[in-house]
Amino acid sequence: MAKIENRLDKKVTAYIDNLFSGVGPNQQLFDLKEELAINIKEKTADFKARGMDDEQAFKEAVISMGDLSGLVDDMRKLGQDTAKQSVYSTMTARISTAGIIAGVLLGLFGVFTVAMLYFMDLDAVSVTGSGIFIVAGGTLITYSVLTRETRKKYAMNKIRSLLYALSIGLVLFSMFTATAARFATGEIYIAIGSLMVFSLSGIGLFLFLILTGTDRRKNA
Incomplete structure (x- = not known):
């Protein structure tokens, strides 16, 4: 086959x-x-x-x-028409750059919020809840990086980039839910169950995308 x-x-x-x-x-x-x-x-x-x-x-x-x-x-x-190509490349590069910046700031906001809540001696569930911003930031960064054209590679198409971002988001979300479940219930097996469901889905999708990918390298 x-x-x-x-x-x-x-x-x-x-x-x-x-x-x-x-x-x-x-x-x-x-x-x-x-x-x-x-x-x-x-x-x-x-x-x-x-x-x-x-x-x-x-x-x-x-x-x-x-x-x-x-x-x-x-x-x-x-x-x-090099002028049209330049306009298109510049526009997509700006959108990608904005996405990367927004993703990094979103992730850092999550990190700082978790740290702040931790030192406020709040309960563990409240502390881990802000970790969802890290998940969102990582997902946005993945999508924005893959849709960015570089000197050596063409940008990945938006649908495939979105699926990659989804796979990374699922893996990050599995870590988030596992941590939240551990502190909310105190049971390790519930945390492992949460980790397993979302991480397997994310890793499976990621492997499928890797194995069915196309060569995006530009000709030298």
Whole structure:
């Protein structure tokens, strides 16, 4: 099954790369290629479910995408328009930067609030409650970092970045709930149960994303 999926991935990548050959690389083109690849793979799976073999299903999937020459022309023009690329990159970079700053401040607010409440000698449940800001901050930082284009890598698409952020958020939330449950009930097994439920979900999602990821490195 893995070999079949790998062959399909290579076939789809080769088809899309050939389709956009001669188009200058940029973030918008990378996003479009990734979206087209997902659509073709999904359509191929649908046709295979109808009883077609791998080759026929792929051909039908490509045909069902229709005429993509308009997209190719648009991307070619965009690749030649450095001004539009610069505006797009600057805008997304600013949004990412704002997200990173907000995430760090949110996390630090959680840390300082927990410390403050601790030294106020409040009950442990009240102290740990502010840890939810650390969870939110870590989640926001993850999303913002992954949607940021760098000199060596293209930005990850927003849906996939959101899933990564969710996986990290679940792991952090599992630690938060485990700590809160431990102090609220005094029972270790309840804390372990809380940790297990959310951490397994987060780690499972994270592993799935890692194993199905695409290469975002820019060509040297």
